[in-house]
Amino acid sequence: MAILPDPALLPTGPRADRPDRTLATAVETGRRRVVMTALVFGVAFGGIGLGLVKHMGFGADGDPDGQAVAMVDPVADRADLRDRNGLILATTLPSVSLYADPKLVIDPIEASLRLSKALPGLDSDKLLADLSSDRRFVWLKRGLTPAQQYEINRLGIPGLAFQNEERRYYPSGGLTSHVVGFTNIDAQGIAGLEKSLDDRLQAGESVVLSIDLRLQEMVRNELQAAIAKFKATAGNVVVMDAKTGEILSMVSLPDFNPYEPTAASDDALFNRNTLGVYEMGSTFKIFNTALALESGTSTLQTTYEQSPIRVGRFTIRNFRAEPQSGRWSVYEIFRQSMNTGSVHMFEAAGLERQKEFLARLGLTKPSPLELPEVGSPMVPRPWSQVSGMTIAYGHGMAVTPVQLVSAVAAVVNGGILYPPTLFKHDAAHPVRGTRVLSPELSRTMRALMRVVTVSGTATKSDVPGYFVGAKTGSANKAVRGGYNRKAGVTDFVGIFPAYDPKYIVMTMLEDAQAIEGTYGYNTAGWNAAPLGGRIIARMGPMMGVEPKDPNDPAILRELAVDPAGRAAPAQVAVAIEEEEG
Structure with missing residues (x-):
């Protein structure tokens, strides 16, 4: 007989599904715990991530160390x-x-x-x-x-x-x-x-910009070769459009790597064309001669004594092979670059006229060029009679090469002073300039500069077919109490073609040495002038300047100047006016 369990000891309610319900409950509980754990870790890691972003990207307000550094946002596109x-x-x-x-x-x-x-x-x-x-x-x-x-x-x-x-x-x-x-x-x-x-x-x-990169490279190569040849310490070149003031090339050596400017020396960072101020020597005789002719106190046939001039404890003489005595015409004084004759021409014109004339050409105030590195000219204070005498032959006043080039352009381009610029002009809009000389006087000065290239101190700059006109200058470097006779600058300023100048080329070398073939001379006619000639010879074809027949009668008439005849009319007491070129 079977023994049955006591009904009082049996579990109440349904029995078949009890194990399934217990398992489901456990699974659900575990799932909730996993989700909560994931959320906790997610929030924690999110907070850490935000903290890092805050510290690294934006800095940390309240950072106890105060050492967070803000990230630099990328700059907007800087134009070319x-x-x-x-x-x-x-x-x-x-x-x-x-x-x-x-x-x-x-x-x-x-x-x-x-x-x-x-x-x-x-x-x-x-x-x-x-x-x-x-x-x-x-x-x-x-x-x-x-x-x-x-x-x-x-x-x-x-x-x-x-x-x-x-x-x-x-x-x-x-x-x-x-x-x-x-x-x-x-x-x-x-x-x-x-x-x-x-x-x-x-x-x-x-x-x-106005710069022509092709021309810039050629000029730099020629300048570097000249520095090496004449064992110079430095050099610079400016090429300007005579009828717009645009600077087509501007090279100063030594130069520097713009990617590593901090590695460059102060000498390499120094822009000699705009920051350097120099006593230009005889190239300043361009202005002195123009002043003398304009004032009417001199003509081309006026003669002056060339004997040495005693001023206090100093004596003004002509350079070596130049005449030391006798009377010579203004034509010859300019052609042979005589110091004493230049002084007498100044004395005839007068100190006040000199001051006004050089100021009119922009030589007494800083150049308006667009660069921040622009030097101020060294103008004598007081501007005495003695100062005027030395300025007449290029000493006692210092200017930048850009100032010199701009002023020479005005003297030869028909008499219009254009502000020097590094921006390309729009051909559709005429360039405005200021009349500073008469066209007649400008023509005479072009002819005189051509004479200097043909039979004066700049013969080594002449280029067949381009009718180069020029003037050279050599000066010792000014030091406290006088001049360093063993250090100096040699400079050349050339125009071409002289019958209708399109371009001005100025070259300068510092501390150039006499070498074999210069007969012991280290003056501009032996180094800066031939450098200018090489640049003109190469840039002429590059800029589309057509060489002309050296015997073209029309050109020879345009450049004719009679040393015993009439000078150019001396009337530029005209009111300063704005003109288009």
């Missing part, structure tokens, strides 16, 4: 600088930079060693110090190349990251360094046109 033919002189391209959060760098020593191999230019001691610091952000290297970025990525060092930026590039390198200038790492203009045009470039406005 281009030469007159559209070639890029400065542009902005994408770049990347390397930074680190030192607190995330696990092993600063190992990281610095590996980074030093990838980026040999870094200071290893500074790198280790940066990676070991308590800061949350440090720049390690700005402006990486793609190859450098790839190598650093391969290292896989924790705590390093890249920032997308933009960087300024100069395709012509140092060729236009003194004109274009440079920016800092954050694309802010520091020197040259990059500085003076900073607002326009930052606003995205591209600027076309």
Whole structure:
């Protein structure tokens, strides 16, 4: 007989599904716990991530160490600088930079060693110090190349990251360094046109310059060769359009790499064409002669005694082979570059006329050129009679090469002074200038400068078919209490073609030496003048200037000047007026 269990001991309610319900409850509880744990970790990691972004990207208000550094936002596209033919002189391209959060760098020593191999230019001691610091952000290297970025990525060092930026590039390198200038790492203009045009470039406005890059390269090569040949310490060249004031080439050597301006010497950073002020020597006789003829106190046939002039404890003499006595005409005084005759011409014209005339040509105040690096002329104070005597032959007053070129252009281009400029003029809009000389006097001065090239001190600058007109100058460098007789500058200013000048070329060498073939001379006729001639010979075809028959009767008539005949009319007591050229 079967024994049945006591009904009182059996569980009440349904029995078949009880195990299934217990299992389901356990599973549901576990799922909830997993979800909650995930949420907790998600919130935690999210907070950590936001904290890192706050520290590394935006700085940390209330950071107890105060060491958070704000990330530099990529700059807006900085506009291009281009030469007159559209070639890029400065542009902005994408770049990347390397930074680190030192607190995330696990092993600063190992990281610095590996980074030093990838980026040999870094200071290893500074790198280790940066990676070991308590800061949350440090720049390690700005402006990486793609190859450098790839190598650093391969290292896989924790705590390093890249920032997308933009960087300024100069395709012509140092060729236009003194004109274009440079920016800092954050694309802010520091020197040259990059500085003076900073607002326009930052606003995205591209600027076309007057510089011709082809001409610039040729001029630099010729200048470098001349510096080496004559063992000069430095040199500079300016080429200007005589009828617009546009500067087509401006080279100053030594120059510098615009990518590494801090590595350049002060001498290399110095723009001799705009910052340098020099006593120009005999090239200033262009202005003294024009003054004498304009005033009516001298004509080409007026003669003056050439004996030495005693002024206090000093004596003014002519240079070596020049006449030391006798009476010579203004024509010969200019052709042979006589100092004493120039002084007498000044004395006849008078001190006040000299002051007004040189001021009219823009030689007594800084050039209005667009560069920030512009020097002020050294004008005598007081401007005495003795000062006027020495200024007559190029001493006692110092100007920049750009000022000299601009003034000479006005003397020979028909008498219009155009402000020098580094911007290309729009051919559709006439250039406005100021009349400073009569056209007749300008023609006479062109003819006199042609005489100097044919039979004066600048014969080595002549180029067949281009009818070069010129004047040379040599001067010792001024030092406290006098002049350094062993240091000086030699300069040449040439015009071509002289019958209708289109271009002005000025060359200058510092401390040029006498070499074999110069017969012991280191004056401008032996070094600066031939340099000018080589530049003119090469730039003529480049600029489309057609050589003419040297015996063309029309041209010879235009350049005719009779040393015993009439001078050009001396009337430029005309009111200063604005004229178009």
